[in-house]
Amino acid sequence: MINTHILKAEFEYLAPRSLAEALDLLDKFGADSKIIAGGTDLLVLMKKEIATPAHLINISRIPGLSLIREDEGWLRIGAAARWSDIVRYCASRRQYAALAEAASSIGKVQVRNMATIGGNLCTASPAADSAPALLALGSQVKLVGAGRERTLFLEDFFEGVRKTALGPKEIMTEVLIPPVPKDTGSAFAKITRVGVDISKISCAVSVSRQGFRCISCRIAMGAVAPTPLRIKGAEETAAGKEVSAALLEDIGRKVAGEIKPITDIRSTAEYRRAVAGVLAGDVFGKAWRRAEEQ
């Protein structure tokens, strides 16, 4: 039995004031250290003695790392931006509807006031709610450290359950969302037992339309494989087609066929497979209707 009243772990607490200072600390301590921002995941893992860093590097007060801004049509979200700030920012910007829906469904009010977008992605839970929405919007992530700076597509960032491409001396600094084309709509939905529970399954879709035809789309699912993922087969099925109830069913079948769900405490593989197609069809339909309204 673990006493969660206290944090038993012993560690050094470091609060760098600049990214350069944080990178120096990371360079010095590497794998013995952990970056912390909101701490909603890491401190729980430390209480449970699953994570045992010797040094904690708090990046939440580094100026600029939590900025949300638009730059030549790109949306640039600082990795330390909190979900509550992202919810506020996206609320009036319909081109990011999928992200707005995912962000406002994360945890509860208190968690959204603490947890950050970078934390959600670097934790790399297969059920991370932000991941499908960000995948559907074609997001990239910027990683800085070890003397270089690189930008990866989010789908290349996730490598497995709680495994990412982030090196021990790298910090995620930004999430980049490319310009959203005209006549494009997006949506996100998830299935949970109760409102604030971790998702059994989640889905986000972004679709560009011309009249009754889908020009292109991105379909992403969460909690159905070791990583959140895009369902490329379903995307190809929809591309260039006239959208109809039959097409939504085809998309659903492709989705159900491509995912690799498991049975765990939250759901069974059978259930996830059965609802994945229906959920994907529903979310596609919602994104499709929004594309018309844009």
Place this chain on the structure above:
Amino acid sequence: MTMDKKTIRFTVNKEMVEVTVEPNALLLNVLRNDLGLAGTKYSCGTGACALCTVLVNGEPILSCITLAMAVEGADITTIEGLAQPDGTLDPVQEAFLDHGAIQCGYCTPGMVLMAKDLLNKNPHPTESEIRGHISGTLCRCTGYTSIVRAIKSLSK
């Protein structure tokens, strides 16, 4: 291991405090043990129940998974900070009393602070907004109906 203690300052209920803490000190325990503010409750310790809610710079957060060192310089409000110095209760506290929104009372500090936060940001919340805002702040007596009613009575 360097568990260097550090003296940090922050404001609690409008009063500047100074405490010397180790890196692993949690805000919850500093409030309860070092500062004697036992109104903030420990329950799950893993960020699931939200009974340890306090306001940091006006925003509710979970003090059981917040490092004390991380709130250096912050402005913190706990349940003890709501009533006037002469003991006059906050309208939210009065409403909870009037509507019988307290059973065992263990969730009350967190619940009252969530109500306060909601009403600060949205003086006219609908029932669904109220339920949305307090969802995740758990009442094991399941006395949600009267809690929602109490908050609703303050919706202007």
